[in-house]
Amino acid sequence: MDELVETLRFRLHIESGERWRLKQARFDARPIANHTWAMRELGYSKTEIAKQVMPTENDFVKNNAQAVVWKACDAYDAYESALKKWRNSDNRDELPKPQPPSTDSWGAFPLVMNHGEGYELQVRDDNRVGYRISAQPYKEKVRGFLRGAKQDLDRVKHALDSASDLEVGRAEVVYREGVYYLHVPIRHPITIDAAEDAESVIAIDINERNITTTVLDRESRETLAQLAIDYGQVKQKRQRYYDIKRRCQEHGKHSEVHRIGNHVVNFTEWTLHRLSKVIEHYVQWFPNPVVVFESLDGIRNDIDYGSYMNRRLHKLPFQEFERQVTYKVHRHGAPVEHVDSEYNSQRCSMCGEKGSRNGGRFTCKNDTCALKQDHSDRNASVNAAVRWIAKTETGDDSHSSADNYRPRKTPPQVRVRRVGSGRHTTTSCGGVDVNRPTSSHEIASQGVLHS
Numbered sequence: 001m002d003e004l005v006e007t008l009r010f011r012l013h014i015e016s017g018e019r020w021r022l023k024q025a026r027f028d029a030r031p032i033a034n035h036t037w038a039m040r041e042l043g044y045s046k047t048e049i050a051k052q053v054m055p056t057e058n059d060f061v062k063n064n065a066q067a068v069v070w071k072a073c074d075a076y077d078a079y080e081s082a083l084k085k086w087r088n089s090d091n092r093d094e095l096p097k098p099q100p101p102s103t104d105s106w107g108a109f110p111l112v113m114n115h116g117e118g119y120e121l122q123v124r125d126d127n128r129v130g131y132r133i134s135a136q137p138y139k140e141k142v143r144g145f146l147r148g149a150k151q152d153l154d155r156v157k158h159a160l161d162s163a164s165d166l167e168v169g170r171a172e173v174v175y176r177e178g179v180y181y182l183h184v185p186i187r188h189p190i191t192i193d194a195a196e197d198a199e200s201v202i203a204i205d206i207n208e209r210n211i212t213t214t215v216l217d218r219e220s221r222e223t224l225a226q227l228a229i230d231y232g233q234v235k236q237k238r239q240r241y242y243d244i245k246r247r248c249q250e251h252g253k254h255s256e257v258h259r260i261g262n263h264v265v266n267f268t269e270w271t272l273h274r275l276s277k278v279i280e281h282y283v284q285w286f287p288n289p290v291v292v293f294e295s296l297d298g299i300r301n302d303i304d305y306g307s308y309m310n311r312r313l314h315k316l317p318f319q320e321f322e323r324q325v326t327y328k329v330h331r332h333g334a335p336v337e338h339v340d341s342e343y344n345s346q347r348c349s350m351c352g353e354k355g356s357r358n359g360g361r362f363t364c365k366n367d368t369c370a371l372k373q374d375h376s377d378r379n380a381s382v383n384a385a386v387r388w389i390a391k392t393e394t395g396d397d398s399h400s401s402a403d404n405y406r407p408r409k410t411p412p413q414v415r416v417r418r419v420g421s422g423r424h425t426t427t428s429c430g431g432v433d434v435n436r437p438t439s440s441h442e443i444a445s446q447g448v449l450h451s
């Protein structure tokens, strides 16, 4: 039995109690985090640290000190595992060395609270989800109710019902631009199907221009669906933001930087949400699916390495995309697997010969091969799917094995949809994009091939 943790975000509507208590608590959490990191570096265990960190009655984090220690330990462990990956990496010259959490920073630290201790949620008589946050014992509590999407509130209500198998976890108070938010994790048990029983293989190729998916029938290796979704706008917007940010910082215009930053974050989140939704539809449409990602440098499996990788890759949130897809497909019981990414984009998906790429076109150099030309990302995603099948069936997923290519031609019929674009564009593949919001269901169905 696996466990799925879904973090829901709510605004705190404060009805009683003083806001400054929340602020003070966030600042009091910082020295505890610093202390934790310093001790962790010396090799102390979580429990040893928790015993050492004894806030006084007047500390605003008295009730939450242990939760803060836990969060800080998680952050430190993430750094250590990133460091280990970095040390073992073949191309570490190109990768920035992970840095430990700084122990001399004095800003606010997220206020982390265990349910039933530092905070409590409850369904009230008026059917709202009420909360109380008591950072300091015997002192005034901050009370009110949560505001958020109806389905999220329903989810919390369901979790608070003692008969449900959902559980409310360690929450965090987050402050952003004058508003307090509560991030509430909901844990629930799930069963993920065994990957080796998969009947359809959904491979995803991610690059700086688009996300391309290929769905193959495992048995026949026939193509069931293909879709390329262009999200170049995200990269452009991010690039533009970093340019503007640099200029604004030089001129001390910090509020401007903040405003644009929030816009970019929202836009990116929205795009990732739409893209991962498309994959979520796929897992429901094809029998016993497995979702296959390419692992990059063998470090992509480690979710904590993401922030370093993303910085390197122009801060495109590939890792966040993977995380969202994984979460969404696990909800439907679908497993997620990784294959080696080496040569997936250079080799022909039909004959395995090394080809050439020119922009979005892949050209096979083998005269006897029927492929000739293909959409280069489609070619890569077919390779990823076929390699996963080879890996599970023969244990050999190397690019040199002839079994690991597909002797059948599938029409290079890829629809390209542009997500988040404001322009009408016709792509080289004949797909036409849109400037009105399209449902992710509709986008997903565009890529399904009908014979």
Ligand SMILES: [Zn+2]
Pocket (backbone or CB within 6 Å): 348, 349, 350, 351, 352, 353, 364, 365, 366, 369, 370, 371, 372
């Ligand atoms: Zn070929």
